[in-house]
Amino acid sequence: VTRPFTSSLPFNVRYAETDQMGVAHHSQHVVWFEMARVQYMKDLGAPYSEVEKAGVYLVVTSVGVRYRRPAYFDEELVVSCWVEDLRSRMVRFAYSLERAADGSLVAEGHSEHIATDRSRRTVAIPQYLRAAIESAPGT
């Protein structure tokens, strides 16, 4: 069984991302997942900045996060992203967030997206994007 094409990005927790509980605020994980999604599309050869310039937006329709361990200030984390489901009008990304030091799981989650044009009308996921996702080499 192969694991789907996956992109990973290391980063350090910023001070501004912590809250008075002494850990990264739980809304940050959604931002970190997005960073991994941006990296995934870049690695795929379809950078999201280019997709938007071509007039297509991947609008988020749902997000879910499960938090397993706290993330501390300045700790190095690795966020990973892969595609879990791909349909004509929907793409579902999955994410994991791990500590760089020992690979222990900090959080996992997913997001679902539809494609729209500049007028926010739903359109099909662009064919070149579907093809890139489907042909990306798993491991």
Add this chain to the structure above:
Amino acid sequence: VTRPFTSSLPFNVRYAETDQMGVAHHSQHVVWFEMARVQYMKDLGAPYSEVEKAGVYLVVTSVGVRYRRPAYFDEELVVSCWVEDLRSRMVRFAYSLERAADGSLVAEGHSEHIATDRSRRTVAIPQYLRAAIESAPGT
């Protein structure tokens, strides 16, 4: 059938909360849900600031958001919060986010929390908090 005790909070979308898609960024909804949860606990007579001072933290273990409509800069929204499930060691809040102008649904979601002490050890949800939630008047 009664609706559980619910707290609501109006607010306007901040410019800093928008992104280059021209709408509020999807991570903001998690912050807005938290605002409603803080309001809920205040209305309950158990403000979260007091709960933390008493040494108890409500740590988020999962979050889910479904996005229905975009939220635009300066638009007035109303975020609401109620308790969907309450167990000895877990509480689940539910949320809705609506446009103030017409009540149309912008997003809905939930969060689950466990209680911990200052050393991040899981503890039971404090009895006074359980009692307050269970006796709060529905409508």
Add this chain to the structure above:
Amino acid sequence: VTRPFTSSLPFNVRYAETDQMGVAHHSQHVVWFEMARVQYMKDLGAPYSEVEKAGVYLVVTSVGVRYRRPAYFDEELVVSCWVEDLRSRMVRFAYSLERAADGSLVAEGHSEHIATDRSRRTVAIPQYLRAAIESAPGT
């Protein structure tokens, strides 16, 4: 001596705005100043959302903040904004941030802005905006 036309906005510090020092993170003050600026323009009859729709952007060219007291979670603050300087191509706003409870000063600051069109070319501050600022009643 009159005080210039001033807009004020009360709000409560959000949990997500705190950091592990146990106070609101210092970048938040810039966001709160912006909220007061948005309120100022609304009170002036020239909401920023309308200004942007008319194709004019007030681009920030400098910001300064002096922090006097910490801002704590859930504390009610009042942020105020007025115009300190107005030229053909620049407007300078000033801000104060106070505790609602006792009026004690939390922070003060300023921001300078130029006007641009959609192509980011500098343009004159729109005449209707200059007129509104200049004729706004001081106190």
Add this chain to the structure above:
Amino acid sequence: VTRPFTSSLPFNVRYAETDQMGVAHHSQHVVWFEMARVQYMKDLGAPYSEVEKAGVYLVVTSVGVRYRRPAYFDEELVVSCWVEDLRSRMVRFAYSLERAADGSLVAEGHSEHIATDRSRRTVAIPQYLRAAIESAPGT
């Protein structure tokens, strides 16, 4: 003339950091400056996480930013930090933010800090921190 000891950190602008003007929101620069300050202290051998664990907080008393060019989504930037002034009870950091591609200046700024203990009482800048700053090799 030597340039003082300087730390630099490359990063890419996050989508969540943009606003509807299509550029990074101006409050983000304050967060990026903080990232460079954290890197500076790490390079100095006095990581801020350790300083805090030792009971000393570097509390921000003022911040200033001058914005020169917009920062766009996914653009690679380099933020740099050095010490501009050091007194017994105050340290002033300076910052520059440049495009990685061509070194053009995006923003510059400064921040001033006092040291406090856990009870928010002002204390002297710790001697080991002063010594580390003063002996750091310029270029």
